[in-house]
Amino acid sequence: MSDVPGVVITGISGRMGQMLAHTVAGSGKARLVGAVERAGHSWVGQDLGVAMGGAATGVIVTDDPLEAFAKAQAVIDFTAPAATLEFAKLAAQARAVHVIGTTGFEPEQIAALEPASRHSVQIRAGNMSLGVNLLTKLVQTVAQALDADWDIEVVEAHHNRKVDAPSGTALMLGKAAAEGRGIALEGHSESGRQGITGARAEGAIGFSSIRGGDIVGEHDVIFATAGERLVLRHIATDRAIFARGALKAALWGLDQKPGQYDMIDVLGL
Numbered sequence: 001m002s003d004v005p006g007v008v009i010t011g012i013s014g015r016m017g018q019m020l021a022h023t024v025a026g027s028g029k030a031r032l033v034g035a036v037e038r039a040g041h042s043w044v045g046q047d048l049g050v051a052m053g054g055a056a057t058g059v060i061v062t063d064d065p066l067e068a069f070a071k072a073q074a075v076i077d078f079t080a081p082a083a084t085l086e087f088a089k090l091a092a093q094a095r096a097v098h099v100i101g102t103t104g105f106e107p108e109q110i111a112a113l114e115p116a117s118r119h120s121v122q123i124r125a126g127n128m129s130l131g132v133n134l135l136t137k138l139v140q141t142v143a144q145a146l147d148a149d150w151d152i153e154v155v156e157a158h159h160n161r162k163v164d165a166p167s168g169t170a171l172m173l174g175k176a177a178a179e180g181r182g183i184a185l186e187g188h189s190e191s192g193r194q195g196i197t198g199a200r201a202e203g204a205i206g207f208s209s210i211r212g213g214d215i216v217g218e219h220d221v222i223f224a225t226a227g228e229r230l231v232l233r234h235i236a237t238d239r240a241i242f243a244r245g246a247l248k249a250a251l252w253g254l255d256q257k258p259g260q261y262d263m264i265d266v267l268g269l
């Protein structure tokens with residue numbers, strides 16, 4: 001196994017961190033060489049396998065990302081925007097591929113990721129699954145075919161621990177719809193409607209968010225006009241789809257030049 005690439009996972013105790021640990025360990029295509037958590041977390045200093053309730057793995061959870069990244073060819077990062085901005089600089093320093101699954105960035109935070117990508121391969125997507133990335137293509141095609149009298153609404157549903165809205169996936173789908181329609185999403189989106197909102201702006205792309213229980217992730221793109229409605233839907237039932245996509249991206253990234261990429265590039269869609 002020592003000839004396969006070494007991967008570090010950040011946010012290791014999180015829902016995605018733990019799923020990624022299982023996915024990398026079972027893949028035979030990469031080996032886990034580091035696991036990072038935030039300073040003060042109870043897992044720091046523990047063997048990862050033991051912290052996850054199983055047998056020891058020899059990987060000790062650390063709060064020192066630079067030391068961990070120095071041993072790796074790739075970093076898989078599903079954490080939070082501020083942490084990811086820091087990890088981007090450190091991944092660039094270590095010349096490691098940086099796979100970013102984190103969502104909830106402000107536009108200026110996305111811009112701040114760019115300098116690091118001059119020295120490292122950065123692959124970022126609000127959703128790493130094959131199904132959603134394929135759906136973005138379908139949404140773009142449908143939006144291109146329909147006039148602006150077809151209202152476009154994106155409805156997303158997630159578990160009750162999710163902290164950002166609309167989801168990264170909803171924004172990807174909204175962007176695809178806007179591109180199909182030949183407009184910028186900025187200035188054409190409507191979300192958080194409440195009270196006397198006035199009539200829907202023609203040509204707007206609407207976003208609605210549902211939060212409850214253990215929903216993994218569900219997205220509908222609704223195209224509605226007088227007399228008919230078209231609904232394109234993706235339902236995720238297992239976080240493994242995101243972890244598999246992220247590992248695929250990390251391995252793909254090893255052969256790329258420094259720069260910014262997304263899952264459309266990885267999947268060749």
Ligand SMILES: NC(=O)C1=CN([C@@H]2O[C@H](COP(=O)(O)OP(=O)(O)OC[C@H]3O[C@@H](n4cnc5c(N)ncnc54)[C@H](O)[C@@H]3O)[C@@H](O)[C@H]2O)C=CC1
Pocket residue numbers: 010011012013014015016017036037038039041078079080083100101102103104125126127128129168242
């Ligand atoms: N792109 C995709 O396909 C997917 C993206 N996500 C996104 O991934 C992110 C994480 O999602 P979950 O795993 O559900 O959240 P979570 O809250 O279960 O896990 C996040 C982990 O990151 C850790 N963390 C935060 N700051 C850190 C720091 N400075 N250093 C090290 N660790 C740090 C937290 O302690 C926590 O363990 C969210 O932004 C979510 O929207 C989730 C699923 C799929």
Ligand SMILES: O=C(O)C1=N[C@H](C(=O)O)C[C@H](O)C1
Pocket residue numbers: 103126127158162166167168169170216217218
């Ligand atoms: O936080 C989640 O859980 C998910 N986040 C991503 C998003 O914001 O779209 C991807 C997936 O839907 C799960």
